[in-house]
Amino acid sequence: MSIIVVLTVLFAVPAKSDAATYKAFVSKEWLISNQKEFKKGFPKKLSNGLTMSAEKYDPYWGDFRVPAVKKGSKIIWSASNIIDSEGVIMQYTYAKNGDVFINFSARTKSSYFGEIVGINKKGKVIFKKVFKDDKYAGIEFISSNHVQLTCYGKKGNHKFYKLTQDGKMTKTSYIDKEFATLAKQGELRAAPGNVGMTYRAIKKKNEGTYGLSESFLWHTTTKESYGFLFGYGKVYEKIYSKQKVVVITKGLSINQSEKETAKQLKRYFGKPVAKRAYKAGKYYVAYETYKGDVHFYLGTKKGINMLRFTPSEDWKLYHIK
Numbered sequence: 001m002s003i004i005v006v007l008t009v010l011f012a013v014p015a016k017s018d019a020a021t022y023k024a025f026v027s028k029e030w031l032i033s034n035q036k037e038f039k040k041g042f043p044k045k046l047s048n049g050l051t052m053s054a055e056k057y058d059p060y061w062g063d064f065r066v067p068a069v070k071k072g073s074k075i076i077w078s079a080s081n082i083i084d085s086e087g088v089i090m091q092y093t094y095a096k097n098g099d100v101f102i103n104f105s106a107r108t109k110s111s112y113f114g115e116i117v118g119i120n121k122k123g124k125v126i127f128k129k130v131f132k133d134d135k136y137a138g139i140e141f142i143s144s145n146h147v148q149l150t151c152y153g154k155k156g157n158h159k160f161y162k163l164t165q166d167g168k169m170t171k172t173s174y175i176d177k178e179f180a181t182l183a184k185q186g187e188l189r190a191a192p193g194n195v196g197m198t199y200r201a202i203k204k205k206n207e208g209t210y211g212l213s214e215s216f217l218w219h220t221t222t223k224e225s226y227g228f229l230f231g232y233g234k235v236y237e238k239i240y241s242k243q244k245v246v247v248i249t250k251g252l253s254i255n256q257s258e259k260e261t262a263k264q265l266k267r268y269f270g271k272p273v274a275k276r277a278y279k280a281g282k283y284y285v286a287y288e289t290y291k292g293d294v295h296f297y298l299g300t301k302k303g304i305n306m307l308r309f310t311p312s313e314d315w316k317l318y319h320i321k
Helices: 035-041 177-183 199-205 258-269 301-308
Strands: 004-011 050-056 065-071 074-078 089-094 100-107 112-119 125-131 136-143 146-152 159-163 169-172 209-212 216-220 225-229 247-253 277-280 283-290 293-299
Touching (some): 050 074, 074 112, 089 136, 100 136, 199 216, 225 301, 247 301, 258 277, 258 283, 283 301, 293 301
Parallel strands (some): 004 159
Antiparallel strands (some): 050 065, 100 112, 209 216, 216 225, 247 293, 283 293
């Protein structure tokens, strides 16, 4: 059985003293083969003067549209190499300095193709990287400067990198300053939404399935789970639209020991407040490790305590006072 691993790339964009600040934005993923929805979603005018567009690929293909970027009426960039591929996914992101990054990727039974392109507000292509190898499986933007590359390979091969505009990559970690900043805002890195968000809002951001455990009702997606408490309304086992998330969980295969994970979390959050648990502002971060896999939890004190409670003699070690 193939094991999916994730390579996360961070765009480190140098600050420009003369540049305006724009609101960072990450689009949803667009399935290009669903031409009706794709055409309906574009064009989208960006505040930096560029336009995300859906342009005709070639007269031979009729009205088939592909992702493109325009400055005025001029097409600066348009996607290629996707017509003969199935299941092509496109996504774009808008950084605070006005740079736009686009990714699109496709996997067939025999091959994979993916590409990331960066374009600054002046309309110049500043970054381009192509991935064409059977070991790759997909590209996804996590934030305005954060992209996740999924690959096939050995267990524990999740790696994280910063990628500059000149294409150089430097190794980094999932747990870093950005992780800490997001956690203190109630956000678990690479998981859309936040602790305290309503079920209605989470469903709009992230489609998933309903589930339940001894302590929680769950909204579970392919990449993370959002926990809600029982008994919010008259129907005990129902998640209500206005009900709020109390815990978010996410698992990663990063081939990292418990000792290294604890060291990284202590650096940003100080000493643990319970076994494998740290205070992050008004929230709490906890984790479990198993053979290189790390499961991260972010939630309220009650959410984390209920998630980790076990009727054993050492349960007090895990309890946050």
